Amino acid sequence: xxxxxxxxxxxxxxxxxxxxxxxxxxxxxxxxxxxxxxxxxxxxxxxxxxxxxxxxxxxxxxxxxxxxxxxxxxxxxxxxxxxxxxxxxxxxxxxxxxxxxxxxxxxxxxxxxxxxxxxxxxxxxxxxxxxxxxxxxxxxxxxxxxxx
Amino acid sequence: xxxxxxxxxxxxxxxxxxxxxxxxxxxxxxxxxxxxxxxxxxxxxxxxxxxxxxxxxxxxxxxxxxxxxxxxxxxxx
Numbered sequence: 406x407x408x409x410x411x412x413x414x415x416x417x418x419x420x421x422x423x424x425x426x427x428x429x430x431x432x433x434x435x436x437x438x439x440x441x442x443x444x445x446x447x448x449x450x451x452x453x454x455x456x457x458x459x460x461x462x463x464x465x466x467x468x469x470x471x472x473x474x475x476x477x478x479x480x481x482x483x484x485x486x487x488x489x490x491x492x493x494x495x496x497x498x499x500x501x502x503x504x505x506x507x508x509x510x511x512x513x514x515x516x517x518x519x520x521x522x523x524x525x526x527x528x529x530x531x532x533x534x535x536x537x538x539x540x541x542x543x544x545x546x547x548x549x550x551x552x553x
Numbered sequence: 554x555x556x557x558x559x560x561x562x563x564x565x566x567x568x569x570x571x572x573x574x575x576x577x578x579x580x581x582x583x584x585x586x587x588x589x590x591x592x593x594x595x596x597x598x599x600x601x602x603x604x605x606x607x608x609x610x611x612x613x614x615x616x617x618x619x620x621x622x623x624x625x626x627x628x629x630x
Contacts, residue, residue: 417613421604425613430603453616454606456623462606469602521613551610 408436408540409511411520412449412503419466420458428549432519432540443478443506478510495529521546
């Protein structure tokens with residue numbers, strides 16, 4: 406089953422000192438080539454890895470994206486419009502393009518979502534259906550805090 | 554294919570033999586079980602970007618905070 410990735414698990418997977426690294430590493434590895442990463446997520450992860458981790462890690466991450474280890478989702482005009490509409494529909498949450506693009510791609514591909522941003526994804530459910538199908542939920546997430 | 558000589562506890566050998574009876578080959582059963590086990594543990598075939606660097610322990614948890622801080626100081630974005 407396809408899994409659309411948000412930035413937080415990818416950053417946690419890249420940084421071995423992140424409190425949720427072990428959980429993220431297992432989830433990303435388990436998803437493997439079923440992982441879909443929207444382009445806005447790639448930009449955010451690359452940017453944050455360069456800013457707070459290191460250049461080599463950012464380049465390795467980009468290389469993984471460029472060499473087809475995961476599936477990139479480029480925002481077509483219709484997906485971009487869907488993301489914009491999601492952001493507008495939940496204007497009070499200030500989602501932004503990254504979260505909204507994950508939601509738009511998940512909706513379009515009927516995929517599971519891999520995120521650690523439970524606040525936004527719980528507060529902004531899909532237009533159809535009651536909630537996003539999450540690869541990991543809050544209780545499982547908390548169990549992995551700081552695990553080495 | 555490579556050839557290895559390994560020692561297994563008798564209890565493990567019995568389990569593999571049972572699976573091998575169903576699947577037709579002891580080596581194939583061991584290979585499949587190891588593949589499945591390593592995939593579940595996530596300890597091999599790890600892409601090089603995973604665990605490649607070291608950042609703040611709360612980076613993924615407080616991503617929005619780090620983004621705002623970077624924007625305030627005129628970071629890359």
